[in-house]
Each structure stands twice: as structure tokens, then as C-alpha cells.
Amino acid sequence: NRQPPKHDEL
Amino acid sequence: MNLFRLAGDMTHLFSIIVLLLKIHATKSCSGISLKTQELYVIVFLTRYLDLFTRFVSLYNTVMKIVFIGTSFAIVWYMRYHKVVKQTYNKDEDTFKHYFLLLPCFVLALLLHNEFTTMDVLWTFSLYLEAVAILPQLVLLQQSRNIDNLTGNYVFFLGAYRGLYVLNWIYRYFLQDHRARWIPWISGLVQTALYADFFYYYILSWKKHEKLKLPA
Numbered sequence: 237n238r239q240p241p242k243h244d245e246l
Numbered sequence: 247m248n249l250f251r252l253a254g255d256m257t258h259l260f261s262i263i264v265l266l267l268k269i270h271a272t273k274s275c276s277g278i279s280l281k282t283q284e285l286y287v288i289v290f291l292t293r294y295l296d297l298f299t300r301f302v303s304l305y306n307t308v309m310k311i312v313f314i315g316t317s318f319a320i321v322w323y324m325r326y327h328k329v330v331k332q333t334y335n336k337d338e339d340t341f342k343h344y345f346l347l348l349p350c351f352v353l354a355l356l357l358h359n360e361f362t363t364m365d366v367l368w369t370f371s372l373y374l375e376a377v378a379i380l381p382q383l384v385l386l387q388q389s390r391n392i393d394n395l396t397g398n399y400v401f402f403l404g405a406y407r408g409l410y411v412l413n414w415i416y417r418y419f420l421q422d423h424r425a426r427w428i429p430w431i432s433g434l435v436q437t438a439l440y441a442d443f444f445y446y447y448i449l450s451w452k453k454h455e456k457l458k459l460p461a
Contacts, residue, residue: 243368244302245410245429246255246293246309 247305248416254409255309261402262316268395269323274333277389277396280324281343281381287317288347289378293371295364338388341381350374359428369428376436379403383443387459397457401447404440407433 269275294310301307323330354370382400386392411433414426443459450457 243296243300244306245251245413246258246306246313 248413248421250409250413250416254406254413257402257409258406259309259312261399261406262313262320264395264402265320265399266316268393268399269320269330272395273327273329275324275330276333276335277385277392278324278334278399279339279341279382279385280321280334280336281339281341282378283317283320283324285343285346285374285378285381287314287321289371289375290314290317292367292374295367339381339385340388341384343381346374346377346380350377357428372429372432376432377439379436379439383439383459386443387461392457392459394457397447397450400440400443404437404444408437408440411437 265278269278290310290313294314297307297310297314324334325331350373351370353373354366358366358369379400386396386400411430414430414433418424418426446459447457
């Protein structure tokens with residue numbers, strides 16, 4: 237699965 | 247993005263709007279801890295260092311700017327606005343909040359994902375946010391009467407991180423199955439610090455009584 241972008245949360 | 251995280255971000259934004267509304271409408275910041283607000287400015291500045299270097303989404307960028315802007319505005323109001331600053335009672339805002347900075351920073355130097363400036367400061371911001379509410383909770387315990395807007399502000403500020411915990415559960419079990427120990431533990435500690443406030447807040451809401459925290 238595609239690695240979600242780092243620190244994509246607020 | 248999932249519903250829990252969107253609800254969390256909106257609740258967080260709403261808490262800030264409630265606070266700005268209280269300060270702007272009543273021209274008073276009584277019952278509000280300037281120290282918690284200053285800690286939140288540090289939290290946002292150290293967490294959103296990648297504001298100009300990493301584009302995640304328009305939503306992400308806009309929200310970061312809004313959170314940084316509003317937190318600065320609140321500190322400005324409480325420090326420099328000619329009327330509002332008179333209503334700030336520094337004798338009741340007693341928590342030594344600078345004592346929180348060093349332990350959080352040292353912990354971030356020891357416990358982080360990558361040993362880079364961005365990541366250590368991002369980790370520091372998570373640890374700091376977990377305890378940033380302490381000056382405000384201490385102030386509420388000492389203040390005789392807590393006005394509704396202040397109570398609502400603290401409630402929504404605590405609720406947002408609780409919604410983020412649901413978001414992390416959702417992401418782990420239904421999306422990327424990646425353990426994010428640092429945000430998870432920081433977020434749980436943060437939400438747990440509100441536990442007794444939530445209890446008295448909901449009790450006062452049920453009994454239609456004024457919110458009062460036991461000293």
C-alpha cells in the first residue's frame with residue numbers, strides 16, 4: 237500500500 | 247482524511263472561534279490562561295514548520311495558517327489590546343508553563359521517529375500540546391465562576407483530540423495499519439488530562455448548574 241505522506245495530520 | 251479527523255479539526259477550529267468570540271464580544275479574557283495560549287502558539291509554530299516546504303493539500307495548508315493566525319491573535323488580544331489586557335488576571339494564571347518546554351524538548355530529543363530538526367520539533371509539538379492545557383485547567387480550578395463560553399472552549403478543545411484518537415483507530419484498522427506511537431500516546435495523555443473536566447462539565451450541563459471544578 238502507498239505510504240501515506242508523513243505528518244499529513246494537523 | 248476520514249470523518250473522525252474532519253470532525254476533530256472542525257471541533258478544534260470551533261473551540262478557537264468560541265474563544266475569539268468570547269474575547270472579542272465581551273472584550274474580556276477573564277478565566278482564560280494566557281500561558282496555555284502562548285504554549286499553543288509554540289505548538290503550532292513547531293508543528294507547522296513544513297507549511298511552506300511540504301504541500302499536503304489545500305485544506306491542510308489553509309487550516310495551518312488559520313491555527314497559527316488565530317493563536318497569535320488571541321495572544322495579541324490578551325497581551326496588547328488596551329481593554330482586554332486589563333481583564334487578564336496574571337495572579338490566577340500561576341502555572342509555571344516554561345517548566346513544560348524543556349522536558350518536552352528533551353523527551354523529543356530522546357524519543358522521535360527521525361533525528362532531523364523538522365521531526366524532533368514536530369515531536370516536541372506533540373508532547374507540548376499534550377500538556378499545554380494544564381495552565382488553563384489549574385486556572386479554572388482556582389477561579390470561582392467559570393463563564394459558559396470559557397467552559398465550552400475547554401470542552402471543545404479537549405473533544406477535538408478525543409476525536410483524533412478515533413481517527414487513529416480508524417486509520418490503523420481500516421487504512422494504513424501503521425503504528426503511530428508518538429501521536430497516539432501524546433493524544434491519549436492529552437485527552438486523559440481533560441477527563442475530570444469532562445466529568446464536571448457534563449454533570450453541570452445535565453443538572454443545569456454553573457460549572458464548578460473542585461479545587
